Amino acid sequence: MTASPRLPESSALSPVPAGIRDGVLRFYFGPMDCGKSTLALQMNYNHRRQGRRGLVLTKHDRSGGPQITSRIGLDSEAIEVTDHLDLVELVTEHKPVDYVICDEACFYTVAQIEQLADLADDLGIDVYAFGLATDFRSQMFPAARRLFELADEISRLQVEVLCWCGRPGLLNARVVDGELVHTGEQVVIGDTGAAPVRYQVLCRRHYRAGDLGTD
Ligand SMILES: [Zn+2]
Numbered sequence: 001m002t003a004s005p006r007l008p009e010s011s012a013l014s015p016v017p018a019g020i021r022d023g024v025l026r027f028y029f030g031p032m033d034c035g036k037s038t039l040a041l042q043m044n045y046n047h048r049r050q051g052r053r054g055l056v057l058t059k060h061d062r063s064g065g066p067q068i069t070s071r072i073g074l075d076s077e078a079i080e081v082t083d084h085l086d087l088v089e090l091v092t093e094h095k096p097v098d099y100v101i102c103d104e105a106c107f108y109t110v111a112q113i114e115q116l117a118d119l120a121d122d123l124g125i126d127v128y129a130f131g132l133a134t135d136f137r138s139q140m141f142p143a144a145r146r147l148f149e150l151a152d153e154i155s156r157l158q159v160e161v162l163c164w165c166g167r168p169g170l171l172n173a174r175v176v177d178g179e180l181v182h183t184g185e186q187v188v189i190g191d192t193g194a195a196p197v198r199y200q201v202l203c204r205r206h207y208r209a210g211d212l213g214t215d
Helices: 036-049 068-072 087-093 110-123 142-150 204-209
Strands: 025-029 054-058 099-102 126-131 153-156 171-176 179-181 197-202
Touching (some): 025 036, 025 110, 036 054, 036 099, 036 126, 054 087, 087 110, 099 110, 110 126, 110 142, 126 142, 171 204, 197 204
Parallel strands (some): 054 099
Antiparallel strands (some): 171 179
């Protein structure tokens, strides 16, 4: 692997031999439409401007409700992650790679989250994962849970999306035929418009009360 231009110099205090650095695994989470994919795209742009080489991965495009990926065109350059894709093999095939941006990481398999940690530890690649933490039941996605367990850094994204009442939107509600539901498959593909299943971001109070703010 060629040295990155951003390699920190090794010093007497550094436990890492010169020429080798650990990658960092960061997880940025927040409710849908809080700007995760926009930040992912911006991060990719910033790193590229520094001459770093990266891959952008995504999964389940346009699932979980109206997604921002297609709105900002991130999908046009992203690699779709399927359940059986080995991310270490993928990155190895694309070497040299300095960083990997993972959009919709909550939908990856737990094994793939382990592979992200391998990328950081074994290949010195920086991994920036973005995704939802919890599903429509307000329970953690398995991949998100594993990211909480393994990541070096975890950030709740500045929430720009609000509940209908004006409080910060924290939780993703699934709405079927106009009613908030708490049971069902963890991942159901939503769609825009008049689809029978849609998603709505609510504050905790109104998520728990099942109050969608409609008359
Ligand atoms: Zn509310």
